[in-house]
Amino acid sequence: MEDVILEIEGLSKSFGGLQAVSDVSFSIGRNEIVGLIGPNGAGKSTTIRLISGILKPSSGTVRFKGKNITDKPVWDIVNMGLASTFQVVKPFRQLPVAANVMVACLCPRAKRHGEWVKTVELRARDALEFAGIADLALEPASVLSHGDLKRLELARAIATEPELLLLDEPFGGLNPAETSMIARSLKRLHKGGRFGRLHSEGPAMLIVEHKLADLMPILDRVVVINFGRILAVGTPEEIVNNPAVIEAYLGKEVGNLVSGS
Amino acid sequence: MGHYLRICYHVIKTEVLEVPGRVIAAMFVIALLAMPLFISQPYVLRILTLTAIFAIYATSWDVLAGFTGQVNLGHALFFGVAAYAGAKLNLSMGLPPWATIPLGGVVAVVVGLIAAMPALRLRGFYLSLVTMALPIILTGVIYIFPSFTGGELGLYGIDRLSNSVVFNYYLTTVIMLVSVYIMYKYTDSESKLIRTGIILHAIREDEITARASGINSTRYKIMAFAVSGFFAGIAGGLYGHYMKIVGPSTLDLFFSFQAILWTIFGGMTTIYGAVAGVYILYPLVEFIRVLPHGEDVRFIFFSGILILTLLFMPEGLTTWVRDKIEIKCPRCKLVNVVTRRNCRACRAPLHLEKDQLGQ
Ligand SMILES: Nc1ncnc2c1ncn2[C@@H]1O[C@H](COP(=O)(O)OP(=O)(O)OP(=O)(O)O)[C@@H](O)[C@H]1O
Numbered sequence: 001m002e003d004v005i006l007e008i009e010g011l012s013k014s015f016g017g018l019q020a021v022s023d024v025s026f027s028i029g030r031n032e033i034v035g036l037i038g039p040n041g042a043g044k045s046t047t048i049r050l051i052s053g054i055l056k057p058s059s060g061t062v063r064f065k066g067k068n069i070t071d072k073p074v075w076d077i078v079n080m081g082l083a084s085t086f087q088v089v090k091p092f093r094q095l096p097v098a099a100n101v102m103v104a105c106l107c108p109r110a111k112r113h114g115e116w117v118k119t120v121e122l123r124a125r126d127a128l129e130f131a132g133i134a135d136l137a138l139e140p141a142s143v144l145s146h147g148d149l150k151r152l153e154l155a156r157a158i159a160t161e162p163e164l165l166l167l168d169e170p171f172g173g174l175n176p177a178e179t180s181m182i183a184r185s186l187k188r189l190h191k192g193g194r195f196g197r198l199h200s201e202g203p204a205m206l207i208v209e210h211k212l213a214d215l216m217p218i219l220d221r222v223v224v225i226n227f228g229r230i231l232a233v234g235t236p237e238e239i240v241n242n243p244a245v246i247e248a249y250l251g252k253e254v255g256n257l258v259s260g261s
Numbered sequence: 262m263g264h265y266l267r268i269c270y271h272v273i274k275t276e277v278l279e280v281p282g283r284v285i286a287a288m289f290v291i292a293l294l295a296m297p298l299f300i301s302q303p304y305v306l307r308i309l310t311l312t313a314i315f316a317i318y319a320t321s322w323d324v325l326a327g328f329t330g331q332v333n334l335g336h337a338l339f340f341g342v343a344a345y346a347g348a349k350l351n352l353s354m355g356l357p358p359w360a361t362i363p364l365g366g367v368v369a370v371v372v373g374l375i376a377a378m379p380a381l382r383l384r385g386f387y388l389s390l391v392t393m394a395l396p397i398i399l400t401g402v403i404y405i406f407p408s409f410t411g412g413e414l415g416l417y418g419i420d421r422l423s424n425s426v427v428f429n430y431y432l433t434t435v436i437m438l439v440s441v442y443i444m445y446k447y448t449d450s451e452s453k454l455i456r457t458g459i460i461l462h463a464i465r466e467d468e469i470t471a472r473a474s475g476i477n478s479t480r481y482k483i484m485a486f487a488v489s490g491f492f493a494g495i496a497g498g499l500y501g502h503y504m505k506i507v508g509p510s511t512l513d514l515f516f517s518f519q520a521i522l523w524t525i526f527g528g529m530t531t532i533y534g535a536v537a538g539v540y541i542l543y544p545l546v547e548f549i550r551v552l553p554h555g556e557d558v559r560f561i562f563f564s565g566i567l568i569l570t571l572l573f574m575p576e577g578l579t580t581w582v583r584d585k586i587e588i589k590c591p592r593c594k595l596v597n598v599v600t601r602r603n604c605r606a607c608r609a610p611l612h613l614e615k616d617q618l619g620q
């Protein structure tokens with residue numbers, strides 16, 4: 001694989017007696033969109049939170065752009081260019097939607113890398129337009145529906161100008177039309193497209209999602225985990241045809257997926 | 262020239278006169294500045310001078326407790342430390358008040374940063390307990406070294422601010438107005454000038470999300486300790502030079518609580534609430550004091566008012582009044598007088614009738 005942006009090695013995490021993630025190792029290239037899939041409770045969210053620094057691993061290392069970030073605080077990691085979204089949304093409920101995103105636009109990295117001719121307000125607006133919720137900018141976050149909160153999460157993460165984006169179920173709460181719209185936007189963003197008029201870095205991505213029909217088409221590679229361990233790694237085609245994956249997770253719907261994409 | 266006057270007139274007409282809260286604030290400032298023209302009794306001006314000093318003090322408590330959620334139960338620490346530091350600098354090095362007051366503020370910042378160290382590890386109740394202990398410890402230290410600190414009697418013979426009652430009044434009042442304005446801007450989440458307000462608000466609501474947005478929340482909390490300490494210190498320094506004596510009472514536990522009570526009465530997390538709380542309660546309680554049996558009654562009165570406030574206006578007086586006279590436009594979120602039918606900017610109807618809501 002060419003240029004590697006993220007490397008995780010032997011990552012493990014236990015909660016009390018429960019081994020949520022054990023000995024997970026994989027890497028992500030600078031120009032890749034990688035899917036992280038697996039059944040409920042497989043340890044996907046935990047893996048994301050270990051990489052983003054919100055949880056600290058029991059053992060193992062995370063290297064981002066060649067630097068060991070395992071022990072760094074979350075904000076340092078974000079300012080190095082690794083942003084993530086939460087599966088369970090945690091917005092600033094009393095602040096307007098625009099202000100939620102402005103907070104991310106005010107982090108040191110966004111100030112350095114953002115389009116400097118634009119005010120913080122305008123940059124936040126670009127991110128909201130990318131996520132398709134610019135019309136809600138003035139409303140307090142507390143009135144948003146679950147799907148809109150997921151989009152707000154996405155807007156907040158891309159507003160930090162990331163080079164690697166970790167998305168935990170970005171399609172949660174969205175209807176099929178919205179899902180395919182966000183999926184296409186993500187693909188465009190990844191290809192170095194723009195949100196607003198802003199040149200973006202074309203971030204690499206790691207996406208956790210259950211809606212495989214929408215996810216698979218935009219992926220370059222898939223990592224499957226089950227019971228906290230890696231079950232398989234490969235291209236989407238390899239994964240949907242992998243007997244172990246089919247048994248553990250995908251079941252009969254795999255055939256539909258292949259023909260669908 | 263006429264052009265600028267017209268712009269001024271337009272701004273005042275549309276941005277001040279249309280917003281009741283701003284009208285009240287403007288009237289308050291004008292009344293304070295005009296006060297000595299109408300009232301010349303030194304006793305009244307003296308009370309108002311102390312009120313201004315305590316307003317800075319209470320507001321600085323709100324910056325820390327209201328806006329970062331770190332409830333400081335020993336806020337007098339900053340006030341007292343700065344008062345003592347200012348007094349010492351004045352007495353032993355002969356520095357004039359204009360130097361000792363800001364220096365006292367700086368000393369309070371240093372103390373604030375030291376106090377912030379437990380704040381990074383502790384939260385909520387435990388943090389509050391530690392902050393409460395600090396001034397008690399310092400009071401002990403003062404009693405141990407009476408030759409340096411003046412012990413129980415305190416330090417006296419400090420230079421007064423000036424010999425003019427009116428000048429002292431104006432000096433403290435103007436410093437109060439400027440300090441409060443700075444603290445207001447520092448914490449205002451809608452400010453486009455300073456962006457700390459929005460970040461403090463975010464940290465208060467969800468620290469994890471703020472961190473995941475690349476915000477070093479620890480740094481902002483320490484900064485809030487420093488800002489809060491600095492202004493409490495300015496208040497302490499002014500107090501020392503105004504009273505000409507600084508004693509252990511400046512570190513008193515009750516004095517710490519007073520900041521909390523004033524602010525809760527006026528309305529927490531608003532800045533102006535703390536100012537209103539002090540300007541209403543302090544003169545009132547001082548007035549009761551000179552009545553027969555006043556000394557005994559005033560604390561009962563003070564506590565009674567607080568209990569009533571908490572019962573009927575749980576978010577404080579100013580918030581209660583604000584909700585009665587102002588309404589936010591449901592569409593553009595601009596503040597309007599409650600008597601308007603349509604928003605002053607976007608013309609959206611402000612008061613949706615019940616049958617309209619059903620549509
Ligand atoms: N903070 C925690 N404390 C204790 N156990 C936890 C904690 N977080 C996760 N777990 C457990 O770790 C396991 C993995 O959880 P995780 O949230 O990573 O799964 P997931 O793959 O994201 O599942 P889902 O698809 O349902 O989101 C689960 O058994 C969960 O109950």
Ligand SMILES: [Mg+2]
Pocket residue numbers: 044045046087
């Ligand atoms: Mg999950």
